[in-house]
Amino acid sequence: MLRMWRVGLFSVLTLAAAPAHAFIAYVSNEKSNTVSVIDTDSWTVTKTIRVGQRPRGIDFTRDGKFVMVAVGDDDTIQVIDAKTQTVVDSLPSGPDPELFAQDAAGKILYVANENDNTVTVIDLEKRARLGDIQVGVEPEGMTISPDGKTLINTSETTNMAHFIDTSSRQIVANVLVDARPRFAEFKHDSSEVWVSSEIGGTVSIIDPRKHEVIGKVTFEIPGLRKEAIQPVGIGMTRDDKTAFIALGPANRIAVVDVATRKVTKYLLVGQRVWHMAFTPDEKYLLTTNGVSNDVSVIDVAAQKVIKTIQVGELPWGVTIAP
């Protein structure tokens, strides 16, 4: 009897864990010191996980088993087990980690440490620190080229994108961009890197072979002063046709035609929109809206905001299970 009950419970759990087309999103709430777990089927918060202080950068491990979240004020990256949805471990990240990037194999993690102008290299399996790379003042944005050979780090006060050779861990080029570069994103075909400048109000497009700025995306919203347009997060569709750019206190996501580098549409989302993540099927894009404490859900094909979900205070980053 007991056994039967157990089997029954097990099958219910299994069913609940794998409904069709539902994904699980994790949102870091910078002020609440929590991570909100969102079910993309019901679009509801299913769990709120207590984490360390000031959670910001957040990403799934490549195998989808763990979520890493940088808790800057605790000088570490915490590891959440996606199955139990509890914090199970932490990584030796160096002081004040904010954003990080992992290589394609999911073995090496590169962490931007804002407080000491370095990028820390971590072996994810051994959970050990492999070394540091000296970069500019206040390193922030981090991304790796699709071939894994180049790491891009942006430094906010130096105003540069540093191109780092991942095998030698040496800087090979520095590209000056507009003020306070926050985020970098490669096109999937590796032909361009897009870097957002929060204070400069632009997105610089860099040729990663020539290390030159080859174009800029600019923004103009009628009735809104220029200073309020502060681009941060960037999301690019897999076909490299459309880019979505979060404009911070402009409370909008710019939809950009990648080929012409022109904004085709502005989508009104919540207040102070920072970062975003696509669902793996690329049907939806989730954005974190810091000041209104919510997440907007964008229907990617329709380019429309379809839903708003309340999360914790000052939602910052978002990642979705692969």
Added chain:
Amino acid sequence: MIRWLAGLIGFGLAATSALAAEPALIGVGYLGVAATRSTLSLVEQPAENDGVAGARLAIEDNNTTGKFTGQRFSLEERRIKEGEDVAQAATALAEKNGFIIADLPADALLKVADALRERGTLLFNAGAIDERLREADCRANVIHTAPTRAMLADALGQYLVWKKWSRWLLVVGSHDEDKLFADALRRTATRFGAKIVQERTFEDKGGARRTDSGVTLIQRQMPVFTQQAPAYDVLVVADESEVFGGYLPYRTWDPRPVAGSAGLVPRSWDAAQDQWGAIQMQNRFFKLNSRRMTALDMQAWTAVRMIGEATSRTNSGDVRKVTDFIEGPDFSVAAFKGTRLTLRDWNLQLRQPILLVDGRMVISVSPQEGFLHQVSELDTLGYDRPESKCKLK
């Protein structure tokens, strides 16, 4: 002989290529006065390196960037003693430094500006908040990173009006600067629709700021000084001289908040400011200087960062080129205030948000919501282009 000559030429070439690999040196001078002022509150007593400590941090920040751009920044500090010729000291400092950060009283700053005009040295006024330096006495070779009294007064006034504390009891000290700040506050009240219900003057009769039983006496004086006032919402105090302002909070006859030179104070920066990534800079500053960062530190930091921003963008340490870029339409600098800072091209004043602080927390940041402007909301603070009397030359 020919061989010797060839050898010399060869040596010359080698020396040139060695020089080319050397970073470009960019000299920045810091000119201040040797004396520090006294404050009512012991915790606000400025450190000896107030201001220059901010410049030093910005030199470090610029040098981190300079590693990638082949530029190296140095800082040379000079403090003027009482009775010393400031123009002479500035000229000596300008020998090696194309840029000078000045923390000087208005008259001394004007002497320096005029003495250095022919040399082409670019001056940054990091200390003086006097309106006249941006108005009738403005100079084409002086950029102002310090805000003005009118900017500070407007920043405070916008908040008070937003809060609907629009009836002000204005209390003014008896020194010249106090009167200037009071002028600015009166202008603010007129602009934003606040009403000064009454003005009172607090005479400075001399006396020590620190005594062993001061509190007992002050506790009796301040309520008496503020009694029988017409109905008011907030006491606004103009006491830049630090004679009595700090005594007013919690001691007014009527239970009213205090703002201005004490209580809620408008400042370009504060040790408590941690928004917009400022925490990183506050940490860097503390690590370097073992103390917290003041408004003067920030004004000096911003000046040196403006130089660094322009040298990296122009890829040059040439003073003329850098000056043209800073004064040009494409210049802006990020300074942890949530928005880019730009120059008012009519008087070279840096536009900037102003923090309203109480000594422990940042209470608000102006411009306030709803104060609109056709060019930049930052121009709702201080004198705007149409009002300006400045003719740059």
